[in-house]
Amino acid sequence: MITRIIVAFGAVVGIVIAALIGASVPGLRPLIGVALPYVAFAIFLVGFILKVVNWAKSPVPFRIPTTGGQEFSLPWIKWSKIDNPSTTGGVIMRMFFEVCCFRSLFRNMRTDLRSGWLIHHPTKWLWLLALGFHYSFLIIAIRHLRLFVQPVPGFVETLDAVDGMFQIGIPPIYLTDIFILLCVTGLLIRRLCLPKMRFMSLVADYFPLFLILGIVISGLLMRFVYRVDITAVKALATGIASFHPVMPEGIGAIFFVHIALVSTLLAYFPFSKLMHMGGVFMSPTRNLANTNRMAYHENPWRKPPKFHSYEEYEDMYRDYMKEAGLPLERE
Amino acid sequence: MYDSGKVIIGLLIFAGIFLFPFIYDHGSPAPKPKPSLDTPAIKALPEKKCVEDTQFMITTHMQFLNDWRDQALRDGNRWYVNKEGKKIWISLQNTCMKCHSNKKDFCDKCHNYAAVQPYCWDCHYDPNGSKL
Ligand code: HEM
Numbered sequence: 001m002i003t004r005i006i007v008a009f010g011a012v013v014g015i016v017i018a019a020l021i022g023a024s025v026p027g028l029r030p031l032i033g034v035a036l037p038y039v040a041f042a043i044f045l046v047g048f049i050l051k052v053v054n055w056a057k058s059p060v061p062f063r064i065p066t067t068g069g070q071e072f073s074l075p076w077i078k079w080s081k082i083d084n085p086s087t088t089g090g091v092i093m094r095m096f097f098e099v100c101c102f103r104s105l106f107r108n109m110r111t112d113l114r115s116g117w118l119i120h121h122p123t124k125w126l127w128l129l130a131l132g133f134h135y136s137f138l139i140i141a142i143r144h145l146r147l148f149v150q151p152v153p154g155f156v157e158t159l160d161a162v163d164g165m166f167q168i169g170i171p172p173i174y175l176t177d178i179f180i181l182l183c184v185t186g187l188l189i190r191r192l193c194l195p196k197m198r199f200m201s202l203v204a205d206y207f208p209l210f211l212i213l214g215i216v217i218s219g220l221l222m223r224f225v226y227r228v229d230i231t232a233v234k235a236l237a238t239g240i241a242s243f244h245p246v247m248p249e250g251i252g253a254i255f256f257v258h259i260a261l262v263s264t265l266l267a268y269f270p271f272s273k274l275m276h277m278g279g280v281f282m283s284p285t286r287n288l289a290n291t292n293r294m295a296y297h298e299n300p301w302r303k304p305p306k307f308h309s310y311e312e313y314e315d316m317y318r319d320y321m322k323e324a325g326l327p328l329e330r331e
Numbered sequence: 332m333y334d335s336g337k338v339i340i341g342l343l344i345f346a347g348i349f350l351f352p353f354i355y356d357h358g359s360p361a362p363k364p365k366p367s368l369d370t371p372a373i374k375a376l377p378e379k380k381c382v383e384d385t386q387f388m389i390t391t392h393m394q395f396l397n398d399w400r401d402q403a404l405r406d407g408n409r410w411y412v413n414k415e416g417k418k419i420w421i422s423l424q425n426t427c428m429k430c431h432s433n434k435k436d437f438c439d440k441c442h443n444y445a446a447v448q449p450y451c452w453d454c455h456y457d458p459n460g461s462k463l
Contacts, residue, residue: 048345052342053342056332150444170394229386229390238360238361239360
């Protein structure tokens with residue numbers, strides 16, 4: 001079990017070392033700074049779409065939503081409209097709460113033996129850490145747009161100002177930087193320290209956590225310790241986004257570590273459990289209305305059956321049947 | 332593919348979000364700004380040199396200013412000795428902005444490009460600038 005942790009951690013360290021070596025060779029810089037992001041982004045985009053299309057090819061002949069409450073039945077039985085939806089509106093609400101609030105994680109329960117009693121009690125830690133992590137990641141990604149587009153849209157500047165509103169230090173530390181660091185560390189500790197989690201966790205579980213932690217740490221180091229020329233980074237990033245790639249001089253090595261880790265994340269995404277980003281929308285346990293008994297659901301791969309009527313049967317074996325003296329409906 | 336209408340709409344939204352920078356920039360790159368050094372104070376310099384070396388100033392001037400502020404206001408030490416051993420009076424308005432008196436064509440040029448709005452000018456006065 002420990003080897004899985006070491007393999008995942010070692011892979012991230014390997015990428016960091018490779019990026020540092022690459023950054024010290026001038027000829028390799030455009031490869032890591034420009035070519036690698038292009039390739040990784042293309043793999044991400046195409047891989048993601050193909051994966052979703054592949055999923056969409058699987059028929060879902062029957063409604064299999066997980067039900068989190070009373071289904072629609074008689075008018076005097078209280079119906080749980082969102083947790084057991086049977087209308088499109090209900091499904092939309094359910095998906096909204098699932099995608100934006102992680103509602104099913106919120107229902108997480110634990111069962112413990114407490115002084116002789118078996119207790120089922122809610123635990124919210126996983127939900128809290130997951131929610132904090134995902135929203136911080138989203139806000140950081142949107143804030144990063146300032147490096148990719150010119151002119152910078154107003155909502156990016158507003159988000160930047162709100163995120164840095166405490167104006168601690170120069171350059172100011174963002175709230176989401178603190179949150180993402182705490183949450184990813186918490187999620188990692190969950191896998192490393194809980195024996196049951198450690199038993200279940202695979203390299204594919206540790207690797208994304210170490211990778212994202214690596215991205216966050218390299219970003220923070222770039223902002224607060226090993227500063228780079230942000231105008232040069234923006235020239236590079238807008239160059240990529242406008243298909244006029246350039247490789248400006250004087251970008252520190254730490255940037256290549258950051259971009260190599262991000263590229264790895266993008267390229268790895270379609271092949272990993274991170275595909276839950278697309279998968280949550282495709283899950284038949286979430287996105288189907290519970291109308292099993294209300295509506296007729298036709299098996300999508302159903303072909304019209306070939307009937308063989310008794311009349312045809314008789315026509316086929318008439319002679320033999322006559323010979324054997326069997327009764328015939330038609331002579 | 333089942334439910335292809337819904338899946339395709341979803342995938343188009345996905346691609347639209349992730350391709351936003353590519354669409355928004357529509358092929359016109361945004362080159363690095365060239366902060367102007369064309370000020371009387373800099374023209375009068377025998378050597379075109381900043382307080383510290385240029386690469387350090389470009390990447391780290393914000394942290395450097397923060398250190399200056401702490402040195403001046405917390406330690407009460409208003410003289411800074413740079414790497415070359417030159418003594419410099421610590422002041423945002425009277426040192427940086429004396430040489431870089433063209434805030435609009437210097438500081439602001441980079442800051443608009445990188446979308447940062449230093450809050451220093453809420454209180455500090457740019458002696459040659461228009462705006463408080
Ligand atoms: C997976 C996506 C990414 C994540 C999660 C991420 C994360 C971070 C974090 C947490 C920081 C610390 C400061 C901040 O929050 O702004 C940071 C800084 C930075 N990142 Fe990223 N990053 C990502 C992608 C990128 C990409 C694609 C670039 C390429 C241009 C980039 C360039 C930078 C730069 C230049 C900084 C320093 C910003 C500054 O000094 O103000 N990042 N990153």
